[in-house]
Amino acid sequence: MGLIESYARRAELGLAPDTLEIALSERLIHAAAFQFGLVIEIIIGALEIALLECGDHLEWRHFKLAYAVRSSCADAFNPFVVDDDHRIDTRRSIKREDERRFRHCSPCPCRCRPSREKVRPRWPQGSHGATARRG
Template structure:
C-alpha cells in the first residue's frame, strides 16, 4: 500500500488480506493430507473410498472465505485448464430449493455442463459422476451445506445423504467432499453413521474475550500497518480487545470486517493513528444505534446483542 492510493483502493487492499487462524491451519493440513493420499492412490492405480471434511461455524466466522482461500491458494491444484479440462476442485453454494435434482443440476453446471432437457434426479447424478471423472475432479465443495437439509423430509434427507456417500464410494472415480456450513450441517452428517465415519469435522470456534485478546492485538497491528496507520495506545489494551471481540459477535470474520471499517473511518478523517473514536463512529454508522448500545462506549458492553444490531443493518 502507498500514500498515493485512494481510500477505496486502500480499503480494497485491506479486504484482500487473508488472515490465518488455528481452524484454517487444521483445515489446510487435513485437506493437504487427503489430497496427497488420493493422488498417491491414483498413481498406484488403486481405487479407494474418498474421505471428506466438514467446516462448521457460525455465520460470519469465515468459512466461505477460508474455503475459497484454501482452494485458490493450495499449491499444485489445477482449477482451470482449457487444454485438459482438468478441474481438481469444483466449488459451489448449495442452491435453493435444495432438492436432490436441483443440487445435481447446479453441480453439473459448476462442472461446466448445462442440461438442455429435463432429466430425472438419478440420471442427473449419474451425469455428475461422469463429469467429475472426465474433469478429474478430486474434491467437490458445497458451501452453505446445511441447506442440503432445509425443508427436507427424513426420506429426502436420506436420499441426499445416500447421494453424497455414493460420490465418495464411486467404484471408478471416488470424490471427496468439502462441506462448509453452520451447525445444522451436523444434522446431515450425523443422520448416517457411515457418512459420519467418513467426514472429518473442523470447527470454527467463537473468539474468547480474554483468551483471544493477544491474537486480536496482533491482527489490529497487521491491518493498521498495511493501512499505513499506527495503533493508538488506547486501542492496545486487553479491555479494548474484549470490546472489539464482543462487537463482532465473537466471530473472527465479523471482527476483521469491523477492523477494516474502523481503519476506513480513520482514513476518511485523515488520522495518522487508529483510535477508539474510529471504532465508536464506525459502529454507530453501521448499526445505527445510540451510544448506550455501542460496545465501544457502553460500560456494561457484554449485555449488548451485537449480532442483532449488525444484522439489522443487513450489512454483515
C-alpha cells in the same frame, strides 16, 4: 503482532495507546458477536474512518464510529461506548444490519439472497437419484 496492529500497519497508520488495551480486543470480539468476519469488517471500517480523517493513528473512537455506522445503533447500544458492554446483545444489531442490507430482496432479481419460495431441484427425467429396478 496482533490483528489490529497488522491491519493498521498495512494502512500505514500507527496505533494510539488506547488501541493497545486488551479491553478493545474484547469489545471488538463482542461487538462482532464472536464472528471473525465481522471482526475484520469492523477493523476495516475503523481504518477507513481514520484514513478519511487524514489521521496518522488508529484510535478507540474510530472503532466506536465504525460500529455506529455499521449497526445504526445509539451510543447506549454501542459496545465501544458503554462501560458494561456485556449487557448488549450485539446479535440484534447484526440482524438489523442484515435486514437493512437485503430489504429490497423478496425474491431478489440480483440473487443476493435466495428467494423464500420453496425450490425443488429439477432433475433430468428418469434420473431422480435412485437407481431404477430393471426387471
